[in-house]
Amino acid sequence: MIAVQSRRAWLVLVALLGVIAGGLFVLYPSRIEGPPRPASRDVTAQPPVSPQEPVVRAPQATLARPTRQGKTPSAIPRSPELERAYGTLRGIVEKFALDPEDPWAVAHGLLALGPDVKLTNGAEPLPYLFERYADIVRIADEDLVAFPASEGTIRIEPHTDLLLKTITETGAEPTREVTVDGRSFPLSALWRSSAYEAWVVGKTTSFQDQGFNDAPWALQGLAAWAPRGFSWTAKGGREMTLARFTHAATDDLVEETRRLAEAKARGELVQKDTRSGIFRYTCGGQHLIQGAAYAVARGFGNAQDTVRVCEQLDLLVWRIDVELGALDPLIASADRPIRLVLLEQRLKFLGHFLETVHRILATKTCNPEPHHLAATERVASELVRTVADVAALGVWDDLPAVRSDHTLDQYRNGGAEQVYLDFVGDSAHAVRGIDLATGRGAVLY
Secondary structure (H helix, E strand, C coil): CHHHHHHHHHHHHHHHHHHHHCCCCCCCCCCCCCCCCCCCCCCCCCCCCCCCCCCCCCCCCCCCCCCCEECCCCCCCCCHHHHHHHHHHHHHHHHHCCCCCCHHHHHHHHHHHCCCCCCCCCCCHHHHHHHHHCEEEEECCEEEEECCCEECCEECCCCCCHHHHHHHHCCCCCCCEEEECCEEEECHHHHHHHHHHCCEECCEECCHHHCCCCCHHHHHHHHHHCCCCCEEEEHHHEEEEHHHHHHHHHHHHHHHCHHHHHHHHHCCCCCCCCCCHHHHCHHHHHHHHHHHHHHHHCCCCCHHHHHHHHHHHHHHHHHHHHHHHHHHHHHHHCCHHHHHHHHHHHHHHHHHHHHHHHHHHHCCCCCCCHHHHHHHHHHHHHHHHHHHHHHHCCCCCCHHHHHCCHHHHHHCCCHHHHHHHHHHHHHHHHHHHHHHHCCCCCEEC
16 A cells, blocks of 8 residues: 555656646746846847837827726626635735735735725825836836836736736726826826837737737737727837737737647647647736737727637637646645645636636627536636635645745745745636626726
């Protein structure tokens, strides 16, 4: 018996090492992994421009917050079990995502709890974030504002325009005034500096890794306040339109999910491989689906892009068996540290799934189908189970203990600290997802 147990533990360890190395299935790239964007927001590796780079001013546009408010047409019941899980997750967000010294977490707290919450120091989030973390940036002859990727060890915007996306999603007005370094600026000053930095040339972008994994936060944030037909000149004199940005993002989704779409068409499942395709992307690419779908809902892109978004929605439903089929066999035989990491990844997929599906349905981008509702009910049930399994490990009772549990270090890039952050951020996405799936939450678009 001892030999059998040892062999089982060895096999699980080998599988986990395969996960981290990019094997059978993915431990999704963290929101804080990857090369940090420099505080200046400059991109050091760009397509060549003219030797004398033109002087480009930040874009000007008549901005306005979205006025349409949509709720899912395929709401699921708020069962007692789902409400208990929701209460547990919301409690985690309220306790750990409103820390004034963790702006990345605050962005997630605003997403889950809305703009009217207060930070643990009693401050209002938006003014505090700008006063404490924003920088004044000079573009041509004008001062605007931007957030750096980090400040020392403090993570601020590990994904470009994370805070712009959050601010626009919570319904703030672009004319609202905030204070940066003692000076007053409208929120539009952040939007304009972000538009100035954002460009796409073919398959190359101004974002981290020069690709689209880091692009969806900017795409959604810009689309939220932009007027129809918005075009601009970006840094380096690159001519841009938001329609082209949207189309390029949906192009990337099609390319990165081609193998999955072909397997779905054949009626086959696939194994997850972090070395290729959409599984390389943050949270399995669900942020890119959300960003592209939101831009389409706001009227950017074309009819083909709408079709692509709806195909991605159906493909995401198909992926449930791929995702859970990769995780569950290992969870069943894993020791506590491995089990904890894998359960967090389960929480990540399920919470983001509810959020992604019902954001798309709430904006009427795709027609609701019976299989969307059935999939949501299944995912909600799996989420309830996941929250209970995490509770059995004592995580919800003492989440800070995860942060110092260095037995986790070998099983997760970023170690115990990353596992802790995953639980905070993914609890927020799950809260938002449950709110949307049950019809309690709405999407401004």
